[in-house]
Amino acid sequence: MPASITRGQLFSRGAKSSAVLLVGGSVLGQFVDTAAASPLSTTDLAYARLLVGAELLASDFYSQGVAASNSGPVVDGYLHRALANEQEHYQSVAGILTGAGMTPAVSGDIDFSYPAGTFASQGSIVKFARQLEELLLGAYLGAIAGIQADALKAGLAQIAACEAQHASYFTAAGGSKAFKSSFPPPLTIDQASDALDAFTA
């Protein structure tokens, strides 16, 4: 889905488009419209850039996880699904920046690095996926708390819910309890930035 897609283009795809696409698309449209309607604060734009970077990391990781071809069919299916989700999330949060007339980072702009052996086995992939999803969940929860434009919060919460589902699945797949905390902790922007930076070259 191109970043510049409009709501009209999205809905014109008709009834064949899945409900998932429409829901994801409505978040994209909501973000673009909000950013275009009135100037966002520097804090909100900073959050958007951070989340774009986080989604690029997630897409890069799941792409490599799929390409490694060393997971069983069930985990492999979830890796593919998570990749698709993260790509849709990227388009949505990038829409905040494009709506504000700015250029979001793209995959070639950031070089990611992973701990040795991250893609060596299904177990190592699942372990990193859990760590990554907890980072993403914390970053989105922090953004919901810190972002000033109320119109962006609902969409960010939808994405956070999806990241929580990812975290839950990969935690269980790694042999731990699928969920534990009643209130998963948010990350401040500097905590999220530092955590993300650990995986950039």
Next chain:
Amino acid sequence: MRFSRIISLLAVVALGAALTVAGAQANSSKTAAGLTIFAGSSMTTVLPEIDSGNTYSFGSSTTLATQIRNGAPADVLMSANTTVPASLYAAGVVEKPVNFIRNTLAIVVPKSNPAGIKSIYDLTKPGVEIDEAASTVPVGSYTVQVLNQMGINDAIQANVVSKETSDANVVAKVALGQVDAGFVYLSDYVIDPAQLRLIKVPAWAQPKITYAMAIVTKSPNQATAQAWMNKVLSPAGQAIFVKDGFLPIAAAVPTITRISPARAKVGGTVTLTGTNFTGTTSVTIKGVAAKFKVVSATKLTLTVPAKAKSGTITVTNPSGTATSKRLTIA
């Protein structure tokens, strides 16, 4: 950083105050007769490594551009951004600029790190003393861009105690412990890290730092200047930049659209048509390396090697590999 280099850099600072040419500060490195090259101060170490036979004048790219506009006898301008050469090109002062290298913004702190800086966000804490370049020079402009993108420019500017005319001056002050932190290029740290500690600027907030160079229109040494630019862009030239902490210009992935002839004998010549052949590092036929010659960005010739078997041809450059349709070895 060796102490001698710090002294040298401070000498440059002092010299800068004394120079009056267009308000310029420049560090001239005269060697054997060759080209006169005006270059951003972040290239002070790397350019003489590529060719020590030129005369280099290092300083703020903005200031050097002003000198060239005023008639300074330069052959080539090498700027730490693309906007300065573009404006000179628009004014007819230089030929068409060529991008030649990239860089990354970084934070350096003294080796002892007295302020305990661990993250860029620590620079917003009260009492931290920061040095940065003025926003009129490229590194200062990139710094403000990053801080605005992170939403922390106001908080950090409140801690800025000094603004310099170049990254070299920032490095010198940090190395001597006169400030707690400074914004510089990554290459400034890589070249001489002895007295410094590196703090990363987050990748998600990094600006696109691209350097561009151009031949001065009035230069009487056009052919030699073009040869110099080719040398900078060559794999050997780029490797020296990369060693010193710069990033190579990302070449586009090659494509192959046509093979002629589609059937060839060992020792025969095959011509490939496509795109982005400049910078090709290897050519193979079904995995066997072949000798090749880049005729142009869209044309490449290869010689079918003795051990070649029928199969696809690959063309590889630093950005990726193109694969052709099958070549039949007769």
